[in-house]
Amino acid sequence: MNRHVRTTLRAALAAGLLVAGALAGAPGASAAAAAPTVLNTSAYTLSADYHQFDALNSALVSTLGTSAVHTVMDNANHDRQGLASGFSVAGLSTGFRFDDGDDTDCRSYPQGITTSRDAIGTANSGNYDGHQLVLVSWYTADACGGDQQRSRITLVDWDATYPNKYRKILLVEPTGTTAAPSFKDIPIHAGGISWYGDYLYVADTGTGMRVFDMRKILNTDTGGTADQIGRQSGTVYYAHNYAYVLPQVGTVTAHTTDTDKLAWSSISLDRVSKSIVMTEYTCPSGCTKYPNRPPRALRFPFASGATTFAATTTASQALRLPWYKLNGVASHNGRWWFNSSGQKQLYYWTPTAGPSAFAWVGGGESISYWEDSTGPDLLWSLQEPTGSRNVFAVTQATYGGG
Template sequence: MSARKRALALATGVLALVATTSAATTNAYAASAPTSLPTSQFTLTSNYHQYDALNSALTTKLGTASVDTVMANANHDRTAISNPGVAGYVDGFGFDSGDNNDCTNYPQGITSSRDAIGTANSGNYDGHQLILVSWYTTAGCGGAQSRSRITLVDWDATYPNDYRKILLVEPTGTAAAPSFKDITVHAGGVSWYGDYLYVADTGHGMRVFNLKDILKTNTGGTADQIGRQSDGTTYYAHNYAYVLPQIGTITAATTSGTPLVWSSISLDRVSGSIVMVEYTCQSGCTAYPNRAPRAIRFPFASGANTFAATTTATQALQLPWYKLNGVASHNGRWWFNSSGNKQLYYWTPATGSHTYAWVSGGESLSYWEDTTNADLLWSLQETQGHRDVFAVQQATYGP
């Protein structure tokens, strides 16, 4: 057992009583609970081969890098944090000072190699136990969204406490002259399942990437250069050394009369599904819908980590809570994070709903299965200057 795993095990045991006691002081039954909606109203259409020809050409031009290679070249140091003010806190980390204080980049989604491959081999993907965080970038402080990226963070004492940024790109051009461009989605949620990375695309559904397809790009040039250059052999990506090209799209449709707002997603490995949630306001919002939000479960094809050509939802809920930036589900249990109310809601049909105190600026949630220690919930904060990524005991927030 690595030093970090021993520390986690010790922390889990020591914090168990403290977490239970602390949670009891903040736990209250919510006044209302989710209600069911017709699942037939919500469908997905998948295309995993949308960019096959372009990606094949890009791979020939640039070559790929494995996750292990990317992490061997990790060039940012993650930092230590203390408890951000939540019951059941186990461990966590921060980004370096540049990322922690950057007014043009904001962390949003979270997933991990435990999502990708489960508990086998301690959740190691390509030899690494990893936390993956999605970010969106703006054109200047407070500007419009201009691109998206992910951060791969080593989470095992076997390796240095490092992380590496990878730019998300959409293939463009032709097979003879392939290129790529920025992806301007909010990247509010991510789910890693097998080799596939699913990224929430607010008004459309999800974009799909493959972690086996990381491309090597040229560094240098100017910060605004992106894609194939005039010499036909140089490919810049805002000085990123690695890019992850989109391979396909998962498109959402509904007959409910109100399109889904894909604010956040997460993986439920037990049922083999992705769950999504909408960020909405009760009233007074101009940039977001003013209505009750929904949470929808979409199953993967049987025994696969891909969706069928057409998928119908297997669970659809209308929620009584608002300003939801995070969702998780596992074994029929649901968690919802409200950044606006600084609360974490827990619900099952059998036990009803509970409300817990949570962090400010809270974003996505990810469930961390563990065969030897307590299961965890991972989350993060987007607040500039206070971007903690942290794990709490799942049992502190619902049985």
């Protein structure tokens, strides 16, 4: 546990703000009313293109240069802080919040979560380029409660060797020509992310996933106006005053012969089966922005021995789910977790044990499984409501994992 978080949790305990049941003990599982049903996997496929922007990205790298992850973190310019006073959830292990500006920003909302443990496993303490990191995706709207305008990630140091800092990086799509390369905003929800090897997979609701390469973080010019994006003139490139941008390298597109197109609401990495799992945010009825039907969850395996998908991939598992308003999914070694923000429930399911339901936080978003070779495995998650953006980890065994 990071030194800053240890201090925060000790203070909260001393003040009586964290109940004992939030740190140890079961949250009181109840049997879920219904279980997932198996679907035909052949109805769901992916096509992958990792070279979609090769020429433009080569030109951008030549023009702007890149910064490695350790350089970005050496220049981290935001301070993270401890969990909110009074925050409690069963099995709580550790966590943090963003600075006050990000915690209360009504235009930007945290969504997806992944970690360097996803990227490389437990080797070398889960360090990527010398840092143990928690990575969170955000979308930014054009106004409070407005339309999605752009998306970004934050890289958060989670290592007592380094300061309690984080840095924002804008996600961009390459545009222009090789003679005059540029980039533009990516106005997606970024509801789920998975970091595997050097690649970052970001859910794109109507398409599948956009792919980014963590070795290709570009340097940009700060200054200009807050709305300037891309090449301005010559070699001057602005990105809403971000010093770093991460350009898209490819796209993983979903296809289905089912009547209903997939809604890629959230994704997560399963390192055991070397696959990405996804689920849909849907409603039982009455929604205008989301489908009104039962959601599905799918598993897509990576190519053998690779951190990329084959040119064409068929799902290896497909489920119809009995739960709704799902903002998060995780799977590990045959076990599944689904977070329902609408019900404040974390559902746990295996084909043999069946379903269980646990009380969960309000405003919950994505989930990431944290493997640990020396301590309990964890589930990382986060909350999106303004003023209550706790990023936290719980022991997975508390939620049926065993």
